[in-house]
Amino acid sequence: MISLGLRTLLSKEIRRFMRVPGQTLLSPLVTTTLYFVVFGYSLGSRLREVEGVPYARFIVPGLVTLGVVSNAYLNSASSLFVMKLQGTIVDLLVSPMSYGEILAGFLGAAALRGLLVGSIVWLVAGAFGGFTLAHPVLALGLLSLVAVAFAALGFMTAIWASSFEQVNFFPTFFITPLTFLGGVFYSVGMLPPALRRLTLLNPVFYMVDGVRFGVLGISDATPWAGPALVTALAAVSVVAAYLMLRSGYRLRE
Structure with missing residues (x-):
């Protein structure tokens, strides 16, 4: 049974990101649409198909994964780091909640945001490439x-970071480059x-390849x-x- 403290923390964290629907929901919708306009149509008109799948449909799993990764990380990292700056994290640590419940509250809300954005990306992508789930x-x-x-990586980064620049270091220099070089827009067979x-x-x-297998049945x-x-x-x-x-x-400094 979920304790009252965990339910309260989850509710607080979910309300926090739902108070800014433009950032949470509208931004990924616009970004996904631009990806399809730029890559789906411009490259799709040249590539046509990748491994027997229309290019516009081929890039869907990678875009969904990108949305989940970036938003799950951002939510836990930004929420915990702001609590550190405000000093309210100490109040949470001395509450009757266990460490496991505190962690579950942050990670649960962050994972939910990531999956929510991933679902929006999939729905938008489906309008361009079709709704396929193998x-x-x-x-x-x-x-x-x-x-x-x-979400856990974002949580750890927020604990370690002492500035917003450090919070953004990991997604800027690791997550984004590794994601874009991870087969989101191309098949490995196309590379030298x-x-x-x-x-x-x-x-x-x-x-990305695992999600692509789950969505399209190819890998x-x-x-x-x-x-x-x-x-x-x-x-x-x-x-x-x-x-x-x-x-x-x-956290107790």
Whole structure:
């Protein structure tokens, strides 16, 4: 049974991002539309199909994954960091809630935002490329794990960071480059050998590829590689976030 404290924290965190629907809902809708206008039509008119799938439909799983990753990370990172700046995180730490409940509240709300944005991206993308779900349970399960993993990474970044520049360091220099170089807009088979080997070292590639298998039923790598990697990343990230929270590192200063 979910405790009153956890329900309250979840409700607070959900209301926080729902108070700015323009940022939460409208922004990904506009961004996804632009991606399809720029990539779906301009490149789609030249590529036509990738692995037997229309190009506009091929890029859908990558765009959904990108939306889930960026929003799950941003929500937990920004929320916790603001609480650190305001000093209200100390009040939460001395409350009757356990560390596990506090972590679950932040990660649950962040994952929900990521999945909500991912759903919006999929609906918008469906208007361009069609509503296709080859393995819906696998796709939803993978995206849920991705959301939890990056929510935990955002949580840890907020604990470590001492400025907004540090909060934005990880998405700017790691998440965005790895995502765009992770097969969102292309198939690995289209790359020359050197770039193909480099892409296969990118962990985000296996997340995108796993979601693409769940949505379209096609993949460049072994289908089980994505689920295995995402499961391991989510487990390690959640445990590491819990240990950082319990230690009080940079939270009680």
